[in-house]
Amino acid sequence: MEFTGTGIGQGVAVGRTLRMPDPLPEPDDTASTRTADDEAARAAASMSAVARELEKRGELAGGTARDVLEAQAMMAEDPSLIDLVTQATASGKTAERAVFEAFGSFRDQLAAMGGYLGERAADLDDVSQRVIADLQGVSAPGVPQPDEPFVLIARDLAPADTALLDLDKVQALVTSDGGPTSHTAILAREKSIVAVVGALDVLSIADGTEVVVDAASGSIVTEPSSEAIAAAERRIAERRAAASAPITPGALADGTSVPLLANLGSSDGAQDAADLGAEGVGLFRTEFLFLDAGDTAPSIDEQTAHYVKLLQAFPGKKVTVRVLDAGADKPLPFLNDAAEENPALGLRGLRALRANEQILRDQLSALAAADAQTEADLWVMAPMVSTVEETEYFVSLAHEVGLKTAGIMVEVPSIALLAERAFAHADFASIGTNDLTQYTLAADRLLGSVAHFQDPWHPAVLRLIGEVGAAGAAAGRPVGICGEAAADPLLAVVLVGLGATTLSMSPSALADVRHSLAQFDLDAARNLATLALAAEDAASARAAADEAAAPLQKE
Known part of the structure; x- marks a missing residue:
C-alpha cells in the first residue's frame, strides 16, 4: 500500500515503523478541592518549569531549533495565557483543566488565522501537554526510545522532540499533519532527516510494518517488494557517496x-x-x-x-x-x-x-x-x-x-x-x-x-x-x-x-x-x-x- 504527502529533501529510508504515543487524555472538568490561589500557583510553577526545560533543550540543539524552542518557552509564560489560566482557576477549575482550556482557546485562534500562525497551533498543543504532564507528575508524551532503529510515525512532532531526535535510531519521520513550513518540516530539513509530512491516513500503519519512505517522491510504501528495497538501498549508498565526495564549487x-x-x-x-x-x-x-x-x-x-x-x-x-x-x-x-x-x-x-x-x-x-x-x-x-x-x-x-x-x-x-x-x-x-x-x-x-x-x-x-x-x-x-x-x-x-x-x-x-x-x-x-x-x-x-x-x- 502507498501513502503520499509532502517530502522534505531528497532522502530515502528503509525500516520498520513505530508510532508516537497518544497525547495525554483531556483533564476532567471537575471542581478543584484546592483553593483558587493554590491552583493558580501550581499552574504558574509548571508553566515556568516547562519554559526552563524548553530553553535548556534549545541550548543543546542550537541553530534554528534553538530559536524555535525559545519561542515555545515564551508561549509557556505568555502573560495573556497566564491571565486566562488564573481566571479559570478563580472559577473553581483545577490547574490541569485551566491550562487545557486556556491553551486550547489560543490554539483555536491561531488555527483560524491560517498561514504562518496557523502552523504554530501545533506548538501550543505541545506546550500545553508538557505543562499538564508536569502538573500530573508524569512524563510528557515524547519520542519512543527502542533499542533498534525505526521509522517514526506521528500525528505531528513537537519542536522540542524534533530538535533532539537520536539520528542513530530514527531512520525517517512521517507525520499525518503539518505542511512544508511546519516546524517539523523546518527542523527535519535542517537536520537532514528523511521526512514526509502531511501524509493522510498514515496513522493506520501498524507498528513493526516494513516501509520505504521516499522524500523525493513524498511516498511511504508498506510491505515493499525486494526490488523496491534494493533500489532504495542503492539510492542511500549513492547519496552517502555524494555527501562524502570532495566539496567543489x-x-x-x-x-x-x-x-x-x-x-x-x-x-x-x-x-x-x-x-x-x-x-x-x-x-x-x-x-x-x-x-x-x-x-x-x-x-x-x-x-x-x-x-x-x-x-x-x-x-x-x-x-x-x-x-x-x-x-x-x-x-x-x-x-x-x-x-x-x-x-x-x-x-x-x-x-x-x-x-x-x-x-x-x-x-x-x-x-x-x-x-x-x-x-x-x-x-x-x-x-x-x-x-x-x-x-x-x-x-x-x-x-x-x-x-x-x-x-x-x-x-x-x-x-x-x-x-x-x-x-x-x-x-x-x-x-x-x-x-x-x-x-x-x-x-x-x-x-x-x-x-x-x-x-x-x-x-x-x-x-x-x-x-x-x-x-x-x-x-x-x-x-x-x-x-x-x-x-x-x-x-x-x-x-x-x-x-x-x-x-x-x-x-x-x-x-x-x-x-x-x-x-x-x-x-x-x-x-x-x-x-x-x-x-x-x-x-x-x-x-x-x-x-x-x-x-x-x-x-
Missing part, C-alpha cells in the same frame, strides 16, 4: 559555474553551511530577529550586531539578505497586526515596510553599518515586489543609505512578466519559487487540500522563471533561485537551463544538487528545460525531464 559538466548558496534563518547556522560547501548565502531571512523583539522593532545597533555575526562567517563571499518579510500572516505589533481576510494577498513584505518606512530605513542602515565592518559581499533584496515602481523605490532607498547591490525577489507573476523593465533598476533578482508557485496556481501553500497544485515543476511556473532568466541575461543581471525548488537535484538542472545563475537551498541539500549539476552540460540543461516547458502539467514535466536525463546520469 557548483558547476555543470562543461565547467559552467553555478554557485551553490545557503538559505539561512539565523546567523548561528552560518558556519555549518560553510562547512557543507555553501559558497555564500542566497537567502538570509531576518524575521526571527523581529519576531523575538516584542512590541518594538529591534534597534539599529541590535540589528547591526546580528548582521556582523553573519557576514563574518563568509569573508569575500556573497551574502544576500532579505529585508523583513512580515505582514498579516506574521503580524508584528510595530508593523501590521490588523486582521485580513486573505493575508497572502494583503499588506505583507515590501508593502508593509513601505507603510512603515522608518523600520525599513533602520534595517537598511543597520545592514550598511555591518557591511562597513566586514569583508563579505553584501546584497540586499525586498520581498513581495509586484511592480516596477516598487522595484525602483526599494533599490533607490538601499543605494541612498550606502548599500552597493540591491535587488528584488520575484514571487508575484506580475513582476516576472515585467522583469525586463524591472532590471532597468534592480541589480539582481532572486526567484522565490514557493510563493511564485502559490500565486501562479492560486493555491495556498499551507493548505493541504490544494497541496497537489504546489509544485514548481508546473510549466506555467517554469515559463515565468524562464521569462526572468531571459530578461536577466539580456540585461547582464544575475538571477538566483532561493525557493525549495533549488533543492530538487533534477529541477536544479532545469532551472539553470531556464537562466538561473545561482541556486540557494537548505545546506543539507547542497551535496545532492552539486552531484546532479556535474552530470549535465549547459546544452543538456537547456534541453531538459525545453522538454519541461512543453509539458501540460507538473507530473508530465517531471517525467519528461526524468526520461531525457536518465541516459546522461552516471551510476
Whole structure:
C-alpha cells in the first residue's frame, strides 16, 4: 500500500515503523478541592518549569531549533495565557483543566488565522501537554526510545522532540499533519532527516510494518517488494557517496559555474553551511530577529550586531539578505497586526515596510553599518515586489543609505512578466519559487487540500522563471533561485537551463544538487528545460525531464 504527502529533501529510508504515543487524555472538568490561589500557583510553577526545560533543550540543539524552542518557552509564560489560566482557576477549575482550556482557546485562534500562525497551533498543543504532564507528575508524551532503529510515525512532532531526535535510531519521520513550513518540516530539513509530512491516513500503519519512505517522491510504501528495497538501498549508498565526495564549487559538466548558496534563518547556522560547501548565502531571512523583539522593532545597533555575526562567517563571499518579510500572516505589533481576510494577498513584505518606512530605513542602515565592518559581499533584496515602481523605490532607498547591490525577489507573476523593465533598476533578482508557485496556481501553500497544485515543476511556473532568466541575461543581471525548488537535484538542472545563475537551498541539500549539476552540460540543461516547458502539467514535466536525463546520469 502507498501513502503520499509532502517530502522534505531528497532522502530515502528503509525500516520498520513505530508510532508516537497518544497525547495525554483531556483533564476532567471537575471542581478543584484546592483553593483558587493554590491552583493558580501550581499552574504558574509548571508553566515556568516547562519554559526552563524548553530553553535548556534549545541550548543543546542550537541553530534554528534553538530559536524555535525559545519561542515555545515564551508561549509557556505568555502573560495573556497566564491571565486566562488564573481566571479559570478563580472559577473553581483545577490547574490541569485551566491550562487545557486556556491553551486550547489560543490554539483555536491561531488555527483560524491560517498561514504562518496557523502552523504554530501545533506548538501550543505541545506546550500545553508538557505543562499538564508536569502538573500530573508524569512524563510528557515524547519520542519512543527502542533499542533498534525505526521509522517514526506521528500525528505531528513537537519542536522540542524534533530538535533532539537520536539520528542513530530514527531512520525517517512521517507525520499525518503539518505542511512544508511546519516546524517539523523546518527542523527535519535542517537536520537532514528523511521526512514526509502531511501524509493522510498514515496513522493506520501498524507498528513493526516494513516501509520505504521516499522524500523525493513524498511516498511511504508498506510491505515493499525486494526490488523496491534494493533500489532504495542503492539510492542511500549513492547519496552517502555524494555527501562524502570532495566539496567543489557548483558547476555543470562543461565547467559552467553555478554557485551553490545557503538559505539561512539565523546567523548561528552560518558556519555549518560553510562547512557543507555553501559558497555564500542566497537567502538570509531576518524575521526571527523581529519576531523575538516584542512590541518594538529591534534597534539599529541590535540589528547591526546580528548582521556582523553573519557576514563574518563568509569573508569575500556573497551574502544576500532579505529585508523583513512580515505582514498579516506574521503580524508584528510595530508593523501590521490588523486582521485580513486573505493575508497572502494583503499588506505583507515590501508593502508593509513601505507603510512603515522608518523600520525599513533602520534595517537598511543597520545592514550598511555591518557591511562597513566586514569583508563579505553584501546584497540586499525586498520581498513581495509586484511592480516596477516598487522595484525602483526599494533599490533607490538601499543605494541612498550606502548599500552597493540591491535587488528584488520575484514571487508575484506580475513582476516576472515585467522583469525586463524591472532590471532597468534592480541589480539582481532572486526567484522565490514557493510563493511564485502559490500565486501562479492560486493555491495556498499551507493548505493541504490544494497541496497537489504546489509544485514548481508546473510549466506555467517554469515559463515565468524562464521569462526572468531571459530578461536577466539580456540585461547582464544575475538571477538566483532561493525557493525549495533549488533543492530538487533534477529541477536544479532545469532551472539553470531556464537562466538561473545561482541556486540557494537548505545546506543539507547542497551535496545532492552539486552531484546532479556535474552530470549535465549547459546544452543538456537547456534541453531538459525545453522538454519541461512543453509539458501540460507538473507530473508530465517531471517525467519528461526524468526520461531525457536518465541516459546522461552516471551510476
